[in-house]
Amino acid sequence: MYQQPPVQYIEPLFRPPSEARSLIIQVTNGCSWNRCSYCEMYTAPQKKFRPRPEAEVLAEIRRCAQQGLTPRRVFLADGDALVLSMRRLRNILAEIKSALPSVSRVSSYCLPSNLKNKSDDDLAELKGLGLRVIYVGAEIGDDEVLQKVDKGESRASTVAALQRARAAGIKTSVMILNGLGGKALSRQHALASAQLINATQPDYLATLVLTLYQGRERFETSFGQRFEELDSVALCEEMQIFIGALELENTIFRSDHVSNHLVLKGELGKDKNRLLSEIEQAIEHFRKHPEFDHGQLGY
Numbered sequence: 599m600y601q602q603p604p605v606q607y608i609e610p611l612f613r614p615p616s617e618a619r620s621l622i623i624q625v626t627n628g629c630s631w632n633r634c635s636y637c638e639m640y641t642a643p644q645k646k647f648r649p650r651p652e653a654e655v656l657a658e659i660r661r662c663a664q665q666g667l668t669p670r671r672v673f674l675a676d677g678d679a680l681v682l683s684m685r686r687l688r689n690i691l692a693e694i695k696s697a698l699p700s701v702s703r704v705s706s707y708c709l710p711s712n713l714k715n716k717s718d719d720d721l722a723e724l725k726g727l728g729l730r731v732i733y734v735g736a737e738i739g740d741d742e743v744l745q746k747v748d749k750g751e752s753r754a755s756t757v758a759a760l761q762r763a764r765a766a767g768i769k770t771s772v773m774i775l776n777g778l779g780g781k782a783l784s785r786q787h788a789l790a791s792a793q794l795i796n797a798t799q800p801d802y803l804a805t806l807v808l809t810l811y812q813g814r815e816r817f818e819t820s821f822g823q824r825f826e827e828l829d830s831v832a833l834c835e836e837m838q839i840f841i842g843a844l845e846l847e848n849t850i851f852r853s854d855h856v857s858n859h860l861v862l863k864g865e866l867g868k869d870k871n872r873l874l875s876e877i878e879q880a881i882e883h884f885r886k887h888p889e890f891d892h893g894q895l896g897y
Contacts, residue, residue: 602661604658604661604662604664604665604667605621605622605623605624605658605661605662606658607622607624607675608624608627608644608645609644610639610642610645611624611675611676612639612675612676612677613673613675614673614705614707614733614771615852615854615855616771616802617671617673617705619670619671620669620670620671620672620673620705621662621667621669621671621672621673621698621701622672622673622675623655623658623659623672623673623674623675623690623694624650624655624675624676625649625650625655625674625675625676625679625682625686625690626647626648626649626650626675626676626677626678626679626681626682627644627645627646627647627648627649627650627676628640628645628646628647628648628676628677629647629676629677629678629709630647630677630678630681630709630712631677631678631709631711631750632647632677633748633750634737634747634748634749634750635747635748635816635817635819635820635821636737636747636775636778636808636810636817638810638811638812639677640676640677641812645676647677649681649682649686652686652689652690655690656689656690656693659690659693659694659697659698660693660697662697662698663697663698667698668698668700669698669700669701670700670701670702670703671701671702671703671704671705672694672698672701672703672704672705673704673705673706674690674704674705674706675706675707676707677707677709678706678707678708678709678712679706679707679708680706680708680709680712680713680716680732681709681712684716684720684723687724687727687729688723688727691704691724691727691728691729692727694728695727695728701728702730703728703730703731704727704728704729704730705729705730705731705732705733706729706732706733707732707733707734707735708732708733708734708759708763709734709750709751710734710736710751710755710756710758710759710760711750711751711755711759713758713759713762713763714755714759718762718765718766721762721763721765721766721768722766722767724766724768725766725767725768729768730768730769731768731769731770731771731801731802732763732768732769732770732771733771733772733773734756734759734760734770734771734772734773735773735775736751736756736760736772736773736774736791736794737749737773737774737775737778738774738775738778738779738787738790738791739753739756739774739787739790739791739792739793739794739795740753740779740783740786740787740790740791741753741790742783742786743778743779743783743786743787746820746821746822747778747817747820747821748820753790753793753794756794756798757794757797757798760772760798760800761797761798764798764799764800764801769801769802770798770800770801770802771800771801771802771803771804772795772798772800772802772803772804773804773805773806774791774795774803774804774805774806774840775805775806775807775808776805776806776807776808776828776833776836776837776840776858777807777808777827777828777832777833777836778808780821780825780826780827780828781826781827781828781832782823782826784828784832784835784836784839785836785839787836788836788837788839788840788843789839789840789843791840792839792840792843792844793843795844795846795849796843796844796845796846799846799847799848799849800849801848801849801850802849802850802851802852803846803849803850803851803852803866804851804852804853804855805837805840805852805853805855805858805862806855806857806858807833807855807857807858807859808827808857809857829884830859830860830880830884831881831884831885833859833860834859834860834877834880834881834884835881837853837860837862837877838874838877838878838881841866841870841873841874841877842874844866844867844870845867846866846867846870847867848865849865849866849867850865851863851864851865851866851869851873859880859884860876860877860880862876862877
């Protein structure tokens with residue numbers, strides 16, 4: 599007898615590396631902003647933004663229970679589940695709590711601007727319903743570059759959203775995009791991004807590297823000036839400035855995405871000196887062996 603799959607997706611589907619074992623429930627298709635010139639995640643025609651019908655989402659959650667799934671974690675896709683109204687989010691989280699009692703953590707991507715429509719009481723309620731982690735692609739803390747890449751956010755809007763989430767007890771995971779300012783704005787990128795991170799003290803911090811698989815034209819048109827991509831040495835030097843300027847108390851740090859030229863893992867601040875030493879070793883390696891430029895090193 600045919601059994602309908604518990605969940606169905608509109609591909610491509612994306613999730614953070616740490617959600618590899620999570621049950622993914624697609625509550626929206628695409629991203630409500632979807633104008634960032636560096637982002638290629640939701641550019642396919644079928645990824646035009648729309649909330650998925652609430653009845654479909656709730657039915658999928660119930661099918662997961664009926665088919666015996668007992669996930670520990672659920673990730674709400676696609677690009678920014680928190681764009682949904684409180685009514686929808688309340689119903690979805692309540693259904694997960696009721697139908698899937700094994701779930702101890704629900705998480706989602708989050709655009710900072712979407713938290714403006716959620717009160718502090720709303721955020722506290724979402725936490726109580728199971729939302730434990732939000733992933734925020736801050737990318738950079740510099741307002742000049744944020745405007746150039748059409749991010750639709752400022753450093754102030756990102757800081758405010760992260761601080762409000764943490765005040766509600768929701769853990770924050772922040773992504774910074776190494777190389778986004780190019781050579782001309784590399785130091786500016788590193789220092790401004792460190793200021794953003796210091797102001798928000800996220801629970802988790804990750805860095806990725808700007809990667810334009812679909813070509814550079816869209817990005818360079820938005821950037822508005824000649825963009826010089828960073829090589830491996832320059833990327834490591836930017837990371838060196840960034841890590842050196844961080845003043846964190848208890849943040850889990852990862853730089854192990856496939857785009858990264860140097861794999862780094864640690865806790866900031868206690869591992870700061872070790873990480874800086876590993877970055878210095880990588881700089882020396884790439885200078886001595888330019889043939890390995892854009893390769894990935896790990897220590």
